[in-house]
Amino acid sequence: MVALKSHNMDDPEDWHKASPYKMKGWEMKFIAILRQVPENEARLKVEGGKVGLNGVTMVLDGMDEWGVEEVIRLKEAHGGEAVVVALGPERSEEAIRTALAMGADRAVHLVSEGYIDPITQAQTLAETVLEEAPTLVFTGGQQADWDSQALGPALAEALGWPSVTWTTKVELEGQTHAKAKHDLDEGQEIVRVSLPAVFTSQQGLNEPRYPTLPGIMKAKKKEIRKIPLSVSSKVEVLEQTIQERSRLNKVIDGTKDPVAAANELVKLLHEEAKVI
């Protein structure tokens, strides 16, 4: 656990009293944590045993984008502030600008190069989150580069907060609780959770807006507070390889005689692949 600062985070009443933003008239604050990852369609290459990202188009992680959209909507509905926080290399600033152009108010960028495991990410981010003292935090359900699902729950643990993973719906109940719907391994659940809390996103949460031209112009003037860090990872990535199975690509034309095509396919699966 990260050392609790001046106020008691376990007691939402106390925490709201202590929030410095309340003084300035901010009632609520919503944080989205974001990361920059290769674009989905990007062709990945391995150079010297590691995935090389030179020349690869990098974007705001799609799952984080749902979180960014959600905190902007929460702010639009309840007032307050929507803040984005990123832990990542200098280049992540582009993804931060995207979030600011969508409508986030300001950003904190913890600048650190190289791979950091999700537990260390959570510990590092927890300090900034504590300082910001938000109503709630959103992060992506799974990271599109490191395929990790751990950041949300690990961050919640570091803060001593509850977490709700794979969230498809969230509604505030005053300042102290939220009702949320989220996916399980099988099925869904509706929960009431005390705030502050960490939520991870899932498809279905919302439809993210596209940044508008005025939004992009405004984003250029919004504050990005940069904090340079040097963080050492608990996990070392030794080697990466791309092992795409070579596929047979035997495609049959079934537009003229679908029955013959289906018979041939079933025969191939039975006799050649021997899988049915």
Next chain:
Amino acid sequence: MILVVLDHDTTRLRKGALEAVSRARQLAALGAIAGLVVGENTSAVAEEARKYVPTVYTAEVGGYTPERWAAAAYAAAQKSGAQVVVAPSSRQSRTWTARLALKMGAALLEDTLETATDGSKITATRYSFLNRVTEKQAASLPVVFTAKPNTTPVAEPQGDGMIEALTVEQPAAQVEVLERMSEQKKGVSLSEATVVVTGGRGLGSPEAFAGVEALANSLGGAVGATRAVVDAGWRPYGEQVGQTGKTVQPSAYIALAVSGAVQHQAGMNKSKYIVAVNKDAEAPIFKVADYGIVGDVHQVLPAMLEAAKKLKD
């Protein structure tokens, strides 16, 4: 010492638990193995568990919450002095193990395919970049890791362990479950099926899934769905394959009227054979397909069903 958290359905151990025991046995250099049965009806499940591990801890903490599971595993790790904790990988375990790793000050290795040790480090392989890259990772002890389903042979029973009940300090409940909509699976489970037949939006209606179900049934397989289909409310979420759904690795993955978006591929690209039926010859799914038919699914699917039935007779 190694602690294995043994997944169960309140009466029996799940297959993943026995795979996790095998993973723990592969790390014999790190000492003896203890098991943890957490949740409800733990003493009955422990009777089965003691056939696999020399010490079984039980933690009767009630229904699942990530906080409870993490607290129970932490208590068992402290009690046994375990430097490594292993659990079968699921969405649920990938939540509570993240909390546990933080409590233990441990490194977390998620959804591993293989694990080994030299006595001071754990090395693991896992997929990354939406299942497209295979990477090797290493971390010094203590380590918490999850084992991907269907990657390890299940353990054979071995001896007669002892059972010890743990009292776990219950964390204050911060999450209250108001309603649970569980999806009862019929037939073969999607994650374990050797044949998966997945329907996409191109099927046009929920009714058209009758054909998908029939084909899955006749091949002894499970039905899968794309996110588009789940979002439309045609199929339950538990059937979704992909980045935000399940990851499957069957011998045959049959994708019917599925475009093959990268996020969908993230859940099925390691299948042994991929089969696609799509009316669009340019659909991305054909790039990763071993076999395919360009055609109308409404004509091809009934004919495939006929042919599959003939095969059985």
